[in-house]
Amino acid sequence: MSHTIAPVLGEATIQELRESVRGDVVTPADDAYAEACRVWNGAHDSHSPALVVRCIGAADVISAVGFARSNGLTIAVRGGGHSVAGFSTVDDGIVIDLAPMRDVRVDPAARRATIGGGAVWADVDHETQAHGLATTGGLVSTTGVAGFTLGGGIGWTMRKFGLACDNLAAADVVTADGRLVHASDTENPELLWGLRGGGGNFGIVTQFEFDLHPLGPMVYAGPIFYPADAAHDLLQAFREWAGDAPDEITALVNLTTAPPLPVIPEEWHGKKVAALIAASTGPADKGDTLVRALRGVAQPIVDLLGPMPYHVIQTLIDPLWPKGIHAYYKATNLARLDDELIDRLCAIHLATPGPQCEIHIHQMGGAVARVADGATAFAERSMPFVLNAVTGWHDPHADTAHREWARTTIAAASDASTGCAYVNFLGDTDAARTAYGEETYARLVSLKDAYDPTNVFHLNHNIEPTAARS
Ligand SMILES: Cc1cc2nc3c(=O)[nH]c(=O)nc-3n(C[C@H](O)[C@H](O)[C@H](O)COP(=O)(O)OP(=O)(O)OC[C@H]3O[C@@H](n4cnc5c(N)ncnc54)[C@H](O)[C@@H]3O)c2cc1C
Numbered sequence: 214m215s216h217t218i219a220p221v222l223g224e225a226t227i228q229e230l231r232e233s234v235r236g237d238v239v240t241p242a243d244d245a246y247a248e249a250c251r252v253w254n255g256a257h258d259s260h261s262p263a264l265v266v267r268c269i270g271a272a273d274v275i276s277a278v279g280f281a282r283s284n285g286l287t288i289a290v291r292g293g294g295h296s297v298a299g300f301s302t303v304d305d306g307i308v309i310d311l312a313p314m315r316d317v318r319v320d321p322a323a324r325r326a327t328i329g330g331g332a333v334w335a336d337v338d339h340e341t342q343a344h345g346l347a348t349t350g351g352l353v354s355t356t357g358v359a360g361f362t363l364g365g366g367i368g369w370t371m372r373k374f375g376l377a378c379d380n381l382a383a384a385d386v387v388t389a390d391g392r393l394v395h396a397s398d399t400e401n402p403e404l405l406w407g408l409r410g411g412g413g414n415f416g417i418v419t420q421f422e423f424d425l426h427p428l429g430p431m432v433y434a435g436p437i438f439y440p441a442d443a444a445h446d447l448l449q450a451f452r453e454w455a456g457d458a459p460d461e462i463t464a465l466v467n468l469t470t471a472p473p474l475p476v477i478p479e480e481w482h483g484k485k486v487a488a489l490i491a492a493s494t495g496p497a498d499k500g501d502t503l504v505r506a507l508r509g510v511a512q513p514i515v516d517l518l519g520p521m522p523y524h525v526i527q528t529l530i531d532p533l534w535p536k537g538i539h540a541y542y543k544a545t546n547l548a549r550l551d552d553e554l555i556d557r558l559c560a561i562h563l564a565t566p567g568p569q570c571e572i573h574i575h576q577m578g579g580a581v582a583r584v585a586d587g588a589t590a591f592a593e594r595s596m597p598f599v600l601n602a603v604t605g606w607h608d609p610h611a612d613t614a615h616r617e618w619a620r621t622t623i624a625a626a627s628d629a630s631t632g633c634a635y636v637n638f639l640g641d642t643d644a645a646r647t648a649y650g651e652e653t654y655a656r657l658v659s660l661k662d663a664y665d666p667t668n669v670f671h672l673n674h675n676i677e678p679t680a681a682r683s
Contacts, residue, residue: 222263222284230266230280234273236313239265249310250302252291253355256539256612257299262289265308268331271419274309274387278417281307282389282669289672290417293333293357297542297640300413300672301360309417311359319344324425325382330418332358337423338527346425347523348380354528355536359418364637364674365410365591367599369492369526370428372463372579378409378591379584380424386416389669393419407660410591412636412645413673414657415664426494429523433500434492436467436529437518438477441485443511444468444562448555448574450510451489455597460579461495462503468562468572471514472533481514485563491518492526533569538605539612543619544638545630546596550574557625566614569605572622574598592653593633600626601638616640636674645674 231238239249241261249265252258263286266277281288287306294301294312302308311331317340318327324346328337334350337358341347349368351361358377366377374380383397386404394416396404407415439447444466451466458464466489473482489507493500497520501508504518534540547554558572575598582594602622604615619640623630634648646654657676661668668681 226284227264230264230276233276233280234266234268236267236269236273239267249308251536252294252296252299252302253536254295254297254299254540255537255607256541257296257302258537260299260302260304262303262308263305265310267310267313269313271385271387271393274311274330274417274419275391275393277307277309278387278389278669279391281309287672288669290413290670292331292359293355293361295353295356296360297540297638298642298674300642303672311417311419314419317341319346319425321346326423326425328358328421328423330359330420334358334361334527338524341425342429342524345427345429347374347428348423348425349374349377350527353531353534355531358421360413361637362421363408363410363412363418365635366637367575367635369434369463370426370494371581372576373460373494374426375580375584376591378589379580381405381409381421382424383422384408384418385420386418388416389665389667397422403660404664407590407657409589411657411660411676414661414670414676416670428494431497431520432492432494432523432526433497433503433519434521434523434526435517435519436488436490437508437516438471438481438514439487439489439511440514441468441487441559441562444487444559445555447487447489447507447510448550448558449552450507451574451576452550454506455576455578458576459495459503462491462493462500463576463579464489464491464504464507465573465575468558470565470568470570472568476517477515483568486514487562489518534605538569538607539609539615540603540605541616541619541640542601542603542638543623543640544599544601544634545623545626546593546633546635547574547598547600547626547629548596548631549629550598551629554626554629558622561618561622561625564618566618567604567606567611569603570615570618571603573601573603575601587653590649590653590657591635592649593631596631596633599635599638601635639674642674645676648674
């Protein structure tokens with residue numbers, strides 16, 4: 214890449230920023246620039262920020278926000294860099310990158326973890342599992358705690374421990390006007406409400422406090438792969454089983470293509486399959502009883518559901534989703550999974566433009582649904598399933614076909630949709646109002662008006678402040 218420093222910023226101005234932060238300030242003139250620009254989603258990797266500031270602490274974040282505002286730079290905030298919609302990079306603006314802030318400290322007695330704003334789930338699992346503790350994290354361990362939690366956080370332990378945002382007890386936040394505020398149940402509680410699902414709209418979280426729960430090291434978890442022609446029966450059985458399943462177990466069905474992994478018989482590599490993937494927070498040796506009703510649905514290709522270390526299920530699919538892959542997701546909350554929808558999903562499954570086109574049907578309920586609708590900004594809680602059309606590809610020319618396939622998948626579910634969606638599963642940038650629903654959106658706008666009335670933090674599923682609309 215050949216770049217020059219954006220014309221608005223002279224070297225002297227950048228030097229001022231360098232002197233006001235402990236972390237690195239990376240400009241197009243630096244060798245480190247190309248790597249500093251990289252985000253996980255290769256479809257959004259061509260952006261050229263004017264600066265990337267790698268923050269080491271809250272003071273750096275405050276300086277970077279002040280610098281951006283003084284110089285009229287658009288701010289992109291980066292935690293783990295996994296934004297599917299590409300929010301954590303920007304052309305000609307400033308990337309406030311919290312990647313150096315990955316410290317995780319566990320208080321085993323209080324069952325609490327303090328977690329830096331740039332940590333990824335691998336960092337958290339590593340520190341918490343040393344004490345036999347865990348909190349709800351992502352299905353891929355390189356995903357950032359920040360974006361994941363601020364959007365909601367769907368993971369393997371959610372039906373027992375709640376979503377990631379339900380375990381968020383407190384946070385330190387740098388606001389648009391450069392203050393560091395604390396949000397908890399007793400201090401700025403409305404801000405905490407908004408951080409539990411409202412995304413990065415209200416400020417930059419420099420530190421999270423999470424509740425932890427006893428778990429592991431062994432859990433009962435893993436996938437069972439069935440031939441695609443069993444998908445219909447599997448989904449019907451999954452639907453019947455899901456409603457009565459105990460909180461210990463969280464499962465999803467993934468209509469996908471068998472990846473070329475050594476654990477899958479070679480003759481199935483590249484063929485359409487239906488996978489049941491589940492994890493239990495209960496005793497590892499009792500897991501079988503929880504899934505017996507599903508196991509017999511068809512002759513599996515391979516059954517890998519059994520006792521395994523928690524850190525293994527947390528990292529199992531990491532190799533399939535490496536940094537640089539192009540990706541697009543589209544999702545909707547499902548009010549029901551009826552036979553007609555199952556028929557449509559099974560047909561769409563067979564007509565994918567590439568091998569990494571996956572239809573995920575997440576089982577919800579349990580602890581997620583016991584939080585009252587509206588009690589957090591992740592407002593809708595009662596849907597039994599979340600449908601996510603997940604696509605990944607490497608050839609840039611395959612972009613349109615993958616996006617269209619994901620959109621077709623979600624459109625096929627429109628009559629079973631609740632109308633709302635989980636923002637972290639949306640690859641489009643403009644979907645916030647419909648995703649949250651009118652009531653929650655209105656409350657989020659009031660919070661945005663209080664904390665960011667001029668929309669300094671707008672590279673996110675944006676809650677537009679009132680002033681920006683008039
Ligand atoms: C491979 C992969 C697997 C995934 N698996 C799951 C899953 O199992 N469950 C699930 O629920 N979701 C999952 N997701 C979606 C994921 O939750 C979102 O992409 C999430 O936004 C990623 O967070 P991040 O910090 O890595 O992203 P980033 O790209 O760094 O940021 C995403 C958004 O959060 C904001 N943000 C980041 N850091 C901060 C901060 N410190 N303070 C304030 N705002 C901040 C950014 O401005 C941006 O708007 C997955 C995504 C990918 C790519």
